[in-house]
Amino acid sequence: MLSILRKARLKDKELRILMLGLDNAGKTTIVKKIMNEDVNTVSPTLGFIIKTIDFHGYKLNIWDVGGQKTIRSYWRNYFEKTDALIWVVDATDKLRIDDCKAELKGLLQEERLAGASLLVFLNKTDVAGGMDEQEVTRVLELERILTHRWVVVSCSAMTGKNLETGLDWVVQDARDRLFLY
């Protein structure tokens, strides 16, 4: 049933994308940059923000949800009908990488996210000395993920680097999985 609904939505070329990650990872800044908005005026997200982006003929409904620890229990309110999960990792935040790993692991066990593909955005790679794709793949044990299709893309919400590349993958993957054009 769920997959029929998904296909119906894909026919309208519409995707529901859930963007999560620890607080301060850069989720809201990524969305702002994609929307060509000023990236210098972000503040922590206490609830959620939905933005609709027209992307190569697809309508992407991006749900940007606040990641502070006290509000992570609300993430579950947004799982339903998610086509893709974008997990945003702060490449400079090595101190909290275990926390990041544990939260992601929990999400991947959620039944309601079972059909979603996973884009890991390794953000803030404009800053020197951060983790690279290889390191984050190893530390987050991404190779162990067999339940979801996944990819890691290093990006920067400040410069805009690879943000389109990531979204391209999300759209392409949805098309591949759901046999639609």
Ligand SMILES: Nc1nc2c(ncn2[C@@H]2O[C@H](COP(=O)(O)OP(=O)(O)OP(=O)(O)O)[C@@H](O)[C@H]2O)c(=O)[nH]1
């Ligand atoms: N250097 C650099 N700083 C970034 C980048 N992306 C975000 N930041 C900064 O990181 C801080 C947090 O960014 P937000 O976009 O608010 O982070 P968030 O993930 O939405 O945080 P919550 O809403 O609390 O979950 C801000 O000071 C941003 O300017 C980036 O790619 N490079």
Ligand SMILES: [Mg+2]
């Ligand atoms: Mg935010």
